Amino acid sequence: MSSNKNAKAYWRENIRYVLILLSIWFLVSYGAGIIFKDALNSIRIGGFKLGFWFAQQGSMYVFVILIFIYVRLMNKLDKKYGYDK
Amino acid sequence: MINSLLIEGIDVQTWTYILVGLTFSLYIVIAIWSRASSTKEFYVAGGGVSPWANGMATAADWMSAASFIGMAGIISFAGYDGAVYLMGWTGGYVLLALLLAPYLRKFGKFTVPDFIGDRYYSKTARIVAVFCALLVSFTYVSGQMQGVGIVFSRFLEVDYNTGVIIGVFIVLFYAVLGGMKGITYTQVAQYCVLIFAFMVPAIFISIQMTGNPIPQLGFGSELADGSGTYLLDKLDGLSTELGFAEYTQGSKSLIDVFAITLALMVGTAGLPHVIIRFFTVKRVRDARKSAGIALLLIVVLYSTAPAVAVFARTNLIETVSDKPYDDMPQWFKKWETTGLIAFDDKNNDGLIQYVADTKENELMVNRDIMVLANPEIAKLPNWVIALVAAGGLAAALSTAAGLLLVISSSVSHDLIKKVFNPKISEKGELVAARLSAVGAVTVAGYFGINPPGFVAAVVALAFGLAAASFFPAIVLGIFYKRMNKEGAIAGMIVGITAMGLYILKFKFGVFDGGLDAVAGLKKDWWFGISPEGFGSIAMALNFIVSIVIMQFTKEPPEDVQEIVENIRIPSGATKALDH
Numbered sequence: 002m003s004s005n006k007n008a009k010a011y012w013r014e015n016i017r018y019v020l021i022l023l024s025i026w027f028l029v030s031y032g033a034g035i036i037f038k039d040a041l042n043s044i045r046i047g048g049f050k051l052g053f054w055f056a057q058q059g060s061m062y063v064f065v066i067l068i069f070i071y072v073r074l075m076n077k078l079d080k081k082y083g084y085d086k
Numbered sequence: 087m088i089n090s091l092l093i094e095g096i097d098v099q100t101w102t103y104i105l106v107g108l109t110f111s112l113y114i115v116i117a118i119w120s121r122a123s124s125t126k127e128f129y130v131a132g133g134g135v136s137p138w139a140n141g142m143a144t145a146a147d148w149m150s151a152a153s154f155i156g157m158a159g160i161i162s163f164a165g166y167d168g169a170v171y172l173m174g175w176t177g178g179y180v181l182l183a184l185l186l187a188p189y190l191r192k193f194g195k196f197t198v199p200d201f202i203g204d205r206y207y208s209k210t211a212r213i214v215a216v217f218c219a220l221l222v223s224f225t226y227v228s229g230q231m232q233g234v235g236i237v238f239s240r241f242l243e244v245d246y247n248t249g250v251i252i253g254v255f256i257v258l259f260y261a262v263l264g265g266m267k268g269i270t271y272t273q274v275a276q277y278c279v280l281i282f283a284f285m286v287p288a289i290f291i292s293i294q295m296t297g298n299p300i301p302q303l304g305f306g307s308e309l310a311d312g313s314g315t316y317l318l319d320k321l322d323g324l325s326t327e328l329g330f331a332e333y334t335q336g337s338k339s340l341i342d343v344f345a346i347t348l349a350l351m352v353g354t355a356g357l358p359h360v361i362i363r364f365f366t367v368k369r370v371r372d373a374r375k376s377a378g379i380a381l382l383l384i385v386v387l388y389s390t391a392p393a394v395a396v397f398a399r400t401n402l403i404e405t406v407s408d409k410p411y412d413d414m415p416q417w418f419k420k421w422e423t424t425g426l427i428a429f430d431d432k433n434n435d436g437l438i439q440y441v442a443d444t445k446e447n448e449l450m451v452n453r454d455i456m457v458l459a460n461p462e463i464a465k466l467p468n469w470v471i472a473l474v475a476a477g478g479l480a481a482a483l484s485t486a487a488g489l490l491l492v493i494s495s496s497v498s499h500d501l502i503k504k505v506f507n508p509k510i511s512e513k514g515e516l517v518a519a520r521l522s523a524v525g526a527v528t529v530a531g532y533f534g535i536n537p538p539g540f541v542a543a544v545v546a547l548a549f550g551l552a553a554a555s556f557f558p559a560i561v562l563g564i565f566y567k568r569m570n571k572e573g574a575i576a577g578m579i580v581g582i583t584a585m586g587l588y589i590l591k592f593k594f595g596v597f598d599g600g601l602d603a604v605a606g607l608k609k610d611w612w613f614g615i616s617p618e619g620f621g622s623i624a625m626a627l628n629f630i631v632s633i634v635i636m637q638f639t640k641e642p643p644e645d646v647q648e649i650v651e652n653i654r655i656p657s658g659a660t661k662a663l664d665h
Contacts (some may be wrong), residue, residue, distance in 0.1 A: 012654050025179045030173045035344050042334070048306040048316030053334040056169035057392040059301060061176045061385045068183045068378035075188075076371055080414050084657040
């Protein structure tokens with residue numbers, strides 16, 4: 002594979018990861034924490050209404066996890082395409 | 087036994103002097119140890135900071151006096167609506183890690199205007215970026231200096247102005263001496279101080295109220311009084327009883343919550359003092375990792391804040407509501423003298439009516455008190471109360487230092503070196519950088535002492551501006567190779583202008599007869615979006631204008647397109663380009 006083609010393939014896979022992770026990012030915060038908050042609030046976990054919990058706790062935790070997943074995926078991708086040196 | 091007697095015998099004042107004195111000496115020692123000797127060390131700490139150190143420094147850089155002192159208080163009065171800050175100020179890091187940090191690190195220069203100027207091969211673009219960076223940073227830094235003054239005057243009974251001046255000298259010392267290198271390592275220490283100071287009272291109070299030592303779980307638990315009621319249900323009940331909105335519901339409209347959250351997220355990702363932290367790590371993979379670490383460390387505080395908000399709100403209502411004024415505890419009287427709490431017995435019954443209806447409400451509570459007085463309200467030991475002062479100062483100073491670096495590098499690097507005097511020597515640039523830092527601290531101190539009345543209002547502008555200017559320009563610069571200077575410059579100018587006009591109209595009432603008109607203008611908000619949330623609209627405008635203008639103008643030169651291809655790949659060096 003030429004270096005140009007290699008770079009293009011790497012970039013495409015990267016974009017795919019970013020799009021998938023950002024959809025989750027959107028779903029937990031704007032979805033669960035804002036748009037569907039009232040519906041989720043009918044579900045309770047302990048003292049928390051679920052929509053409220055996503056808005057004030059859950060989405061933050063998911064954000065942290067998303068970044069670390071991205072770190073792992075990209076480290077693997079760098080290796081696959083020989084960009085890890 | 088004797089030990090604990092000794093500890094209990096020391097009053098809050100002495101404890102505060104001890105803790106503030108110790109932490110300040112620590113910062114100074116670190117500053118002397120990490121002096122900067124080259125411009126690279128001054129701007130980006132030499133570029134060899136480890137991901138963990140950078141993560142901690144970023145977290146301290148990011149968490150300002152507003153996060154430490156103000157946020158829990160705002161949430162405790164806003165209830166659910168407080169989520170806009172919690173999600174907005176953390177979700178931006180996902181954008182930063184996935185869309186900006188790795189590529190800016192690969193680009194490998196010193197400042198945000200550096201990137202804009204090179205990527206858009208234009209001095210105009212660079213100058214527009216410098217203007218935005220300065221505006222955002224000055225807005226922010228005067229707020230930090232005010233925070234320093236407030237902590238000093240309330241805890242140490244030092245005059246407010248003296249407090250600001252002490253703060254100015256401390257920051258001056260380590261920012262001017264150490265540049266980014268000194269700032270990075272003091273911020274690492276400041277993160278430790280501020281997180282300890284925030285968590286200790288929160289854990290104590292969580293145990294007191296719910297028996298659960300983890301505040302994040304505590305505020306969703308049952309009360310420790312054996313009643314079997316959940317804390318949040320109790321607070322919902324208390325709030326509605328007094329005529330406030332149900333705590334877990336909030337009162338902002340859905341579209342406004344959406345818009346504000348988006349504006350804060352995008353604004354966070356576009357703030358120059360956060361972005362430049364990622365220039366300091368060694369490799370692209372370190373930039374990704376340290377964004378994750380930074381967010382993790384930030385979330386420790388941000389996930390605790392809503393718990394503190396609930397504890398403090400419940401405690402406050404239970405302590406004051408319908409209780410005789412004469413029976414109020416000592417903290418109430420103490421904070422009354424600072425003006426943060428005010429009681430006006432409108433119906434002369436000697437009881438405190440604390441209700442939503444402004445005609446009957448007799449108690450004015452400043453939001454800051456929720457964190458500042460929280461340990462006293464919960465009757466915690468003196469050293470814990472003093473700890474809050476040291477933590478607040480750490481938060482304010484670390485953010486101030488980060489902002490000052492953006493200001494000084496914008497002046498010495500982007501304006502002097504890149505625009506006015508490209509032939510300046512390395513040594514000369516370092517001197518210029520130090521002098522700009524001195525100038526910036528002086529201006530910040532001046533604004534701290536004579537705070538312009540609009541500081542609170544312009545914080546919304548700072549995020550809105552970052553969202554409306556930098557974020558689209560940088561993202562398009564990385565992900566859209568065809569984007570050219572005409573598009574980017576037009577986009578930034580339209581974004582900033584729209585944001586500025588909206589703020590002037592709806593926050594200052596400039597076009598409708600001044601500040602008094604502001605309340606009446608609420609019904610005219612576009613789509614019901616507040617000025618705080620308008621950054622998301624201004625950002626969208628920037629994207630649209632950039633892309634449309636680009637269609638009708640020349641594509642960027644070959645070598646610029648090569649830079650874009652190059653920054654997308656994590657390994658290898660970036661080709662140097664001089665325009």
